[in-house]
Amino acid sequence: MGSRHISLKDLARELNISISTVSRALKDHPDISREMKEKVKKLAIERNYTPNPLAMGLLKQETRMIGIVVPDLVTHFYASIISGIESVAKENGYFAVIASSNENIIKEKESIENLLKARVEGLIVCMSRETNTTDHFEKLVSRDIPLVMFDRVCLGDKIPAVIADNADASQKIVEHFYAKGYRRIAYVSGPENLSISKERMKGYWAGIKACGITPDENLVENCDLTFESAKTAMNRLLQLPNPPDAVYGINDTVAFGLMKAIKEAGLKIPDDIGVVGFTDEFHSVVVTPALTSVTHPTFEMGQQIAQLFFKSLTPGFQAETLIVKTQLVERESSNKSQS
Amino acid sequence: MGSRHISLKDLARELNISISTVSRALKDHPDISREMKEKVKKLAIERNYTPNPLAMGLLKQETRMIGIVVPDLVTHFYASIISGIESVAKENGYFAVIASSNENIIKEKESIENLLKARVEGLIVCMSRETNTTDHFEKLVSRDIPLVMFDRVCLGDKIPAVIADNADASQKIVEHFYAKGYRRIAYVSGPENLSISKERMKGYWAGIKACGITPDENLVENCDLTFESAKTAMNRLLQLPNPPDAVYGINDTVAFGLMKAIKEAGLKIPDDIGVVGFTDEFHSVVVTPALTSVTHPTFEMGQQIAQLFFKSLTPGFQAETLIVKTQLVERESSNKSQS
DNA sequence: ATCATTAATGCAAAGCTTTGCGGAAAGCTT
DNA sequence: AAGCTTTCCGCAAAGCTTTGCATTAATGAT
Numbered sequence: 001m002g003s004r005h006i007s008l009k010d011l012a013r014e015l016n017i018s019i020s021t022v023s024r025a026l027k028d029h030p031d032i033s034r035e036m037k038e039k040v041k042k043l044a045i046e047r048n049y050t051p052n053p054l055a056m057g058l059l060k061q062e063t064r065m066i067g068i069v070v071p072d073l074v075t076h077f078y079a080s081i082i083s084g085i086e087s088v089a090k091e092n093g094y095f096a097v098i099a100s101s102n103e104n105i106i107k108e109k110e111s112i113e114n115l116l117k118a119r120v121e122g123l124i125v126c127m128s129r130e131t132n133t134t135d136h137f138e139k140l141v142s143r144d145i146p147l148v149m150f151d152r153v154c155l156g157d158k159i160p161a162v163i164a165d166n167a168d169a170s171q172k173i174v175e176h177f178y179a180k181g182y183r184r185i186a187y188v189s190g191p192e193n194l195s196i197s198k199e200r201m202k203g204y205w206a207g208i209k210a211c212g213i214t215p216d217e218n219l220v221e222n223c224d225l226t227f228e229s230a231k232t233a234m235n236r237l238l239q240l241p242n243p244p245d246a247v248y249g250i251n252d253t254v255a256f257g258l259m260k261a262i263k264e265a266g267l268k269i270p271d272d273i274g275v276v277g278f279t280d281e282f283h284s285v286v287v288t289p290a291l292t293s294v295t296h297p298t299f300e301m302g303q304q305i306a307q308l309f310f311k312s313l314t315p316g317f318q319a320e321t322l323i324v325k326t327q328l329v330e331r332e333s334s335n336k337s338q339s
Numbered sequence: 340m341g342s343r344h345i346s347l348k349d350l351a352r353e354l355n356i357s358i359s360t361v362s363r364a365l366k367d368h369p370d371i372s373r374e375m376k377e378k379v380k381k382l383a384i385e386r387n388y389t390p391n392p393l394a395m396g397l398l399k400q401e402t403r404m405i406g407i408v409v410p411d412l413v414t415h416f417y418a419s420i421i422s423g424i425e426s427v428a429k430e431n432g433y434f435a436v437i438a439s440s441n442e443n444i445i446k447e448k449e450s451i452e453n454l455l456k457a458r459v460e461g462l463i464v465c466m467s468r469e470t471n472t473t474d475h476f477e478k479l480v481s482r483d484i485p486l487v488m489f490d491r492v493c494l495g496d497k498i499p500a501v502i503a504d505n506a507d508a509s510q511k512i513v514e515h516f517y518a519k520g521y522r523r524i525a526y527v528s529g530p531e532n533l534s535i536s537k538e539r540m541k542g543y544w545a546g547i548k549a550c551g552i553t554p555d556e557n558l559v560e561n562c563d564l565t566f567e568s569a570k571t572a573m574n575r576l577l578q579l580p581n582p583p584d585a586v587y588g589i590n591d592t593v594a595f596g597l598m599k600a601i602k603e604a605g606l607k608i609p610d611d612i613g614v615v616g617f618t619d620e621f622h623s624v625v626v627t628p629a630l631t632s633v634t635h636p637t638f639e640m641g642q643q644i645a646q647l648f649f650k651s652l653t654p655g656f657q658a659e660t661l662i663v664k665t666q667l668v669e670r671e672s673s674n675k676s677q678s
Numbered sequence: 679a680t681c682a683t684t685a686a687t688g689c690a691a692a693g694c695t696t697t698g699c700g701g702a703a704a705g706c707t708t
Numbered sequence: 709a710a711g712c713t714t715t716c717c718g719c720a721a722a723g724c725t726t727t728g729c730a731t732t733a734a735t736g737a738t
Binding site: 024055057058 | 723
């Protein structure tokens with residue numbers, strides 16, 4: 001049962017030499033004679049020896065594990081970022097252990113605790129949508145545990161972070177709508193505790209102002225980021241005395257919900273109502289009409305997150321926030337026929 | 340640096356007692372007096388002691404890690420199955436380490452090797468689409484390493500597996516089409532080395548036969564499971580002298596590709612051509628028209644996979660293949676107006 | 679032949695936990 | 709008071725690896 005892996009001791013016994021000699025032979029230590037090295041290496045390969053990471057971890061006091069906590073695993077956005085993180089982690093000899101908070105603050109705290117118990121050397125976290133307190137993150141900072149946050153972040157002065165140019169992108173969406181001839185532009189936001197909500201909201205108002213549109217509080221709705229709640233929010237907008245002729249959501253799941261509600265109301269996209277999403281999921285291409293959306297370079301974002309993480313390990317590191325540029329990809333859903 | 344975690348030794352030193360006493364006190368060993376237990380436990384909580392899993396792993400010769408290798412992470416199907424596996428794993432005190440083969444056989448083999456080096460106690464694998472040899476799996480079997488496969492499986496007599504009722508479901512799709520009035524029913528399959536390809540193909544022909552349709556080899560196309568290749572396959576079908584009036588794909592990504600090609604050809608779904616998918620992704624609801632699709636209970640499937648894995652750990656276990664029932668969810672894309 | 683180098687290898691500790699066994703002190707019996 | 713049983717605790721080994729230091733043998737120098 002426990003004998004599936006062979007150890008230095010096994011090799012040593014078989015060759016009738018000491019463990020230290022085996023260890024040194026495998027690492028080409030100058031003290032060991034050439035013949036001995038060859039003999040040892042040959043047997044090691046034959047027996048398929050691989051060093052035991054548990055023993056190494058114990059000795060070196062490091063696990064080379066890095067813990068990732070994301071709100072869910074089934075969203076393309078997170079999955080792709082994780083892939084990016086893993087690619088850089090692997091390059092640095094680390095590997096990622098992934099936990100999902102299921103958008104739940106309790107589970108988020110538990111996941112962090114469990115990863116710490118498993119002796120990860122640091123954490124990369126994207127807050128759940130419920131997370132409205134930050135003490136569990138402050139505790140990590142005060143315990144000197146390496147931590148990088150992304151997308152939904154907090155405590156930017158203490159915790160290094162990677163985020164999108166949320167306000168900018170949001171403003172550009174409004175301006176894009178305006179340029180396409182839309183005038184009553186609505187926005188469906190997410191929970192107020194999330195940084196992305198705040199920043200994208202800021203961009204919305206900036207865009208409205210930049211376009212010289214009279215601001216209308218009624219055109220801003222909230223949802224809890226689910227497909228269903230987005231539909232509900234859209235229905236509220238549609239029942240306004242003066243409903244919007246354009247709408248965008250805080251992410252693509254929300255945008256899909258908006259589209260569904262619009263279609264169910266018998267309205268046409270993009271002619272009756274224009275729609276734009278945020279966070280380009282694969283399926284923006286698939287829906288009809290194809291969804292205009294803000295593209296996050298998710299894989300690269302993941303790589304940057306990991307790079308920032310490793311940078312944060314160096315002594316004297318000061319927390320910084322990296323902002324990645326997004327791009328508005330125009331497709332059919334916001335292409336109003338000029339009338 | 341290495342002093343972020345405190346050990347039994349730290350507690351022992353602080354209380355001026357031996358390490359063994361601390362260890363036993365924390366586990367309520369009868370040899371330890373009540374007062375001593377209380378004193379130790381109090382300090383342990385105060386200092387936030389958690390046992391070092393590396394040391395435990397080394398001692399007990401177990402890591403409680405289980406390795407998962409999937410073709411990709413960004414597909415809802417796999418992400419959801421992983422969640423299911425993790426939920427059961429956690430219950431049993433195990434945690435999952437996830438690796439992606441990126442649909443690449445080399446990377447698949449590497450991932451398996453790396454997980455083994457990391458001392459996972461067993462593996463759960465879904466083959467990449469390129470995987471046409473099975474020797475690396477046979478090696479695992481002969482090395483007595485616990486292994487469970489799912490969805491795309493092989494060596495069913497030696498390796499426990501969890502799969503969908505592929506042939507059945509496939510046949511039901513054909514019959515569903517027939518019942519809806521479609522007569523020239525096409526099928527776009529995947530790489531022939533994959534079990535799902537073979538089984539769903541078998542179901543296709545069974546369905547054709549059951550409906551009394553004259554078989555037509557031309558109505559069966561292949562693709563490599565990507566969106567693009569599915570589009571290409573569909574275009575070939577559309578250029579047939581006698582093109583199909585219904586088509587289904589081996590999974591939903593393929594189905595989306597089919598839909599795209601059909602739309603680009605200016606044909607209407609479901610009236611000109613009916614479409615059905617396989618493996619119900621979230622977005623089947625979002626596309627227009629909503630996609631009729633075969634639902635896998637993915638989360639539950641993940642749970643069953645994990646349960647089978649733990650069952651396979653028990654002595655005397657014989658490989659078995661679990662077949663999970665799927666369900667055909669009728670939506671708009673196959674609902675031809677009766678004419 | 680003796681001493682000093684050099685080369686090649688082994689010993690042992692550290693990192694953390696569990697656990698069988700031995701040991702000391704206290705209480706009890708007679 | 710001597711012997712025995714409890715009660716409570718510490719020693720040490722095992723699991724695997726790395727590495728400073730010690731050891732052995734052999735070579736070269738004088």
